[in-house]
Amino acid sequence: MPRCALLSVILATASSAVWAADVFVRFRFIQPEGQQFRVVAGGHIHEPNWYLPSQSVEVAGKQWSQWLDLTKWPLHGRLNRSGGIAEWPSMKLSVQRVGKGERLSGCLLEVQLADRPDEQSVVITFQERSESDTIGFLLPHPLRQNKEQFETGSQMTARHLAWARQAVNARRAAAGLPELQLGEKDRRLKHFELITSLWGPYDPGLARRSVEALRLLGFNVIGGVGPEILGQADLRTYTATWHLHADPDESPAVWQKADGTRIAKELSKPPGSSAYHFLAHYVICDEIQTLDFRRVAPEKLNQWFRDYLRSKGETDGTLGQPIDKVVYPASAMYEKTLPRNADLSTRKVMYYAGKFGQWWSVKQLRQTTDLLRQSFGTAGATVRTETLPSDHCFFNAWGPPHTAMGYRGLDFFEIAAQEAVDIVSA
Numbered sequence: 001m002p003r004c005a006l007l008s009v010i011l012a013t014a015s016s017a018v019w020a021a022d023v024f025v026r027f028r029f030i031q032p033e034g035q036q037f038r039v040v041a042g043g044h045i046h047e048p049n050w051y052l053p054s055q056s057v058e059v060a061g062k063q064w065s066q067w068l069d070l071t072k073w074p075l076h077g078r079l080n081r082s083g084g085i086a087e088w089p090s091m092k093l094s095v096q097r098v099g100k101g102e103r104l105s106g107c108l109l110e111v112q113l114a115d116r117p118d119e120q121s122v123v124i125t126f127q128e129r130s131e132s133d134t135i136g137f138l139l140p141h142p143l144r145q146n147k148e149q150f151e152t153g154s155q156m157t158a159r160h161l162a163w164a165r166q167a168v169n170a171r172r173a174a175a176g177l178p179e180l181q182l183g184e185k186d187r188r189l190k191h192f193e194l195i196t197s198l199w200g201p202y203d204p205g206l207a208r209r210s211v212e213a214l215r216l217l218g219f220n221v222i223g224g225v226g227p228e229i230l231g232q233a234d235l236r237t238y239t240a241t242w243h244l245h246a247d248p249d250e251s252p253a254v255w256q257k258a259d260g261t262r263i264a265k266e267l268s269k270p271p272g273s274s275a276y277h278f279l280a281h282y283v284i285c286d287e288i289q290t291l292d293f294r295r296v297a298p299e300k301l302n303q304w305f306r307d308y309l310r311s312k313g314e315t316d317g318t319l320g321q322p323i324d325k326v327v328y329p330a331s332a333m334y335e336k337t338l339p340r341n342a343d344l345s346t347r348k349v350m351y352y353a354g355k356f357g358q359w360w361s362v363k364q365l366r367q368t369t370d371l372l373r374q375s376f377g378t379a380g381a382t383v384r385t386e387t388l389p390s391d392h393c394f395f396n397a398w399g400p401p402h403t404a405m406g407y408r409g410l411d412f413f414e415i416a417a418q419e420a421v422d423i424v425s426a
Contacts, residue, residue, distance in 0.1 A: 023070040023141050024117045027059070027093060030127065031108040034061045036098040041068055043091040043139070046079050052089065058098060067117035075141055087138060088149065092202060094134040104133035111135075113150075115143045128152045134202040153202075157209045164213040180216065185234035188218045193280060195238070195425075197223030204229070211235070221280045231272050236280035238386070243368050244284065244361075246291050247300065251364065255371045263372075267379035281423055282383050284368050287390040290357040290408050291364065293330040301328050308356045320345030329353050333407060354407025358414055366420040386423035389415070 029037055037059055043052040052073055059065040070091075079086040095107055106129075113124040123143040128135040136153040140146035151159070169179045182188070196219050201207040204226065211229055214222055221236045230237055241259045245251035266276035293301055305328040309319065316322050326349060332338065338350050369385040376383040393409035415424060 022115045023075065023139055023143060024067045024114045024121075025070060025091065025111065026065045026067050027109050027111045028064045029059070029061050029095070029107070030110055032104065032106070034097050036060055037095050038098050039065065040094045041091065042094075043089060043136070045074060045076055045089045046081065046086040047076060052091065067114070069117065070139070075139055077141075088140045088146075089138070090136055091139050092134055092136045094202075096133060106131050107133060107135070109135055111137065113139075113143055123147050124150055126152060128154060130203045131205040132203050136202060153206055157206045157213075161209050161213040164216040168216050182215060184232065187220050187234065188215070189220055193221050193236075194219045195221040195223075195280075198225060200224065225275070227273055227275050227278060230275065230278040235278065237275050237278050238281055238283055239275065239279065240283035240286065241368065241372070242285055243371070244288070244291065244364055245368075246293060246296050246360075246364060248364065248367055251367055252371060255368075260371070260375045263375040264379060267376070267381055279383060281386040282372055284365060284372070284385055284387045284421060286388050287392070288365070288387050289361075289390045289392075289410060290333075291361040292334075293328060293357065294334075296330070298327070301330065302326065304328075304360065305353070305356055308359070309352055312352065314352075319348060328356070333357060357407055358411040361410060362414045362418050362420050365415070366418050369421055384422040386425055387415075387421045388425045391426075
């Protein structure tokens with residue numbers, strides 16, 4: 001074997017060894033008392049598909065479980081993402097009593113992390129308490145080199161809260177103001193909505209501390225929070241629908257079977273017992289863009305497009321072809337380039353196809369807003385709607401020709417003209 005090839009093999013092997021996540025985990029129950037428990041181990045990472053594998057283990061009360069081998073789990077290092085340095089992968093342990101379906105309302109586990117599956121190789125030992133049936137913690141690796149970066153969910157939440165207090169009060173001190181004393185139901189911002197969310201909080205105790213940190217920073221609309229915490233802190237939240245149906249005739253029936261039924265159920269609950277009682281607004285989709293018409297029945301789509309052409313004053317003569325023969329170019333809207341060298345008639349159809357897609361999509365966005373208002377109105381409630389137009393076109397994420405105010409991005413002025421939603425977010 002040539003020396004350079006041998007060196008490549010050695011380097012590749014060394015590189016994979018550095019990244020090998022030699023992490024082994026075991027645990028035992030301190031509380032609650034019990035004979036036999038089932039634990040589901042899983043967690044999250046910061047790249048697709050975002051989830052760690054799931055593994056179920058049975059363990060006797062107060063006895064150590066078997067070692068869970070995580071060497072084949074897709075554990076990445078710390079990632080430099082657009083929003084900053086992402087955390088290490090995180091692991092969750094969710095427990096229940098064997099043979100009983102009810103969820104635990106509190107648990108205390110002792111956990112050990114090792115780089116080999118034996119007691120002499122344990123690097124980290126900790127206990128974590130939860131008000132639910134789940135605990136969480138980070139998985140830094142290699143363990144011995146990065147053990148100082150290990151945190152449990154409660155340690156991380158405490159760090160966030162301490163930082164929020166320090167950040168807020170440092171600025172107040174610099175301005176000659178006393179430390180902020182925020183009452184249970186006080187809001188720092190009373191006439192401006194500052195929105196964020198908790199993603200999948202698994203422990204209500206940690207959720208309360210996270211909400212406290214966010215309230216100090218001025219956030220007053222927080223998603224992912226249960227109604228009890230919302231009521232205690234006098235906060236608002238939001239929820240979302242992904243209903244944006246291309247066919248206006250089919251849309252109401254599809255809505256009623258899913259979103260409409262769920263809204264009626266939530267609003268019928270006793271006051272304060274559903275997050276729907278604390279809504280600041282209702283989100284209609286996320287990173288919204290022009291509808292994809294490639295799956296719409298061609299006979300319907302073509303008729304909609306022909307009616308649109310006539311509404312814009314086009315005739316067979318001005319368009320250069322019979323309008324009744326025009327076919328909406330749904331697939332062409334996703335090609336890398338439009339037919340720039342085509343004849344004038346074809347290029348006009350392409351122009352109108354782009355404008356039609358934006359107009360029709362906003363029209364259907366308005367229909368979803370109307371359906372939402374109708375569902376809430378039936379229960380004697382009101383609702384504001386919100387959407388977030390996609391910014392991919394502005395940052396060239398789709399590549400040309402789908403840039404700036406191109407036809408795959410929604411027209412902001414069209415959203416305003418049709419009053420399609422109450423709030424446009426950025």
